[in-house]
Amino acid sequence: MLHTVNKSPYEKNTFESCIKHAAKGSAVLLIEDGVYAVLKGSAAAAKVQQAMGDITFYALEPDVNARGLKGKVMDGINLVDYAGFVDLTVKFDRVQSWL
Amino acid sequence: MSDEEMMEGGVQKKFCYINRKAPYGTIYALESLEVVLIGAAFEQDVSLIFMDDGVFQITKGQDTAGIGMKNFSPTYRALEMYDVEKLYVSEESLAERGLTADDLLVDVEVLNAEQIRDLMEQQDVILSF
Numbered sequence: 001m002l003h004t005v006n007k008s009p010y011e012k013n014t015f016e017s018c019i020k021h022a023a024k025g026s027a028v029l030l031i032e033d034g035v036y037a038v039l040k041g042s043a044a045a046a047k048v049q050q051a052m053g054d055i056t057f058y059a060l061e062p063d064v065n066a067r068g069l070k071g072k073v074m075d076g077i078n079l080v081d082y083a084g085f086v087d088l089t090v091k092f093d094r095v096q097s098w099l
Numbered sequence: 100m101s102d103e104e105m106m107e108g109g110v111q112k113k114f115c116y117i118n119r120k121a122p123y124g125t126i127y128a129l130e131s132l133e134v135v136l137i138g139a140a141f142e143q144d145v146s147l148i149f150m151d152d153g154v155f156q157i158t159k160g161q162d163t164a165g166i167g168m169k170n171f172s173p174t175y176r177a178l179e180m181y182d183v184e185k186l187y188v189s190e191e192s193l194a195e196r197g198l199t200a201d202d203l204l205v206d207v208e209v210l211n212a213e214q215i216r217d218l219m220e221q222q223d224v225i226l227s228f
Binding site for chain 2: 006007008010011032033036039040041042043045061062063065066067068069070071081
């Protein structure tokens with residue numbers, strides 16, 4: 001399954017709930033304020049790091065760039081553009097949008 | 100006292116704007132900035148506090164070309180021209196996000212929670228965004 005998260009990990013527990021409930025082998029795509037989770041050296045990045053063994057993480061690059069995170073994304077995050085977002089929704093049989 | 104005298108006659112209050120939201124996911128940050136700019140015309144004693152996700156409003160390198168929204172971050176650099184020069188940032192909020200004052204596009208004073216509390220206590224008016 002593909003999960004999307006669009007809330008900042010510091011403002012809502014959306015990100016935390018998502019990774020807690022994402023099955024092994026699933027993917028998490030961070031969009032909008034969700035991308036703050038992959039800021040290198042942050043408290044949220046440590047949680048992403050922990051979950052990386054079981055979950056593949058993606059972040060939407062236009063949202064990353066808008067928020068000034070270009071070059072500050074932690075290692076191991078796959079950046080995708082809007083076409084890549086579409087490809088992910090096709091690749092996985094279901095999408096769960098965490099709001 | 101007439102309205103005109105009020106405007107010119109030095110009734111000056113301490114206004115504090117508290118910014119706690121990230122810039123693009125919601126409209127709060129932009130609305131706060133608009134109110135600060137409008138308020139600047141009234142020659143009040145203005146302070147801005149950036150805390151929690153509000154610190155993301157003033158990070159360097161924002162480029163919104165890909166999301167079709169206006170990048171309003173350069174406007175924070177123009178606040179100085181409106182005599183809005185007291186910008187404060189939460190030390191804890193920066194640290195939690197792996198940021199330092201060097202990551203910010205304006206000169207700020209970094210304060211701990213105790214100092215921010217004292218600053219809030221000194222205000223006449225607090226506007227929260």
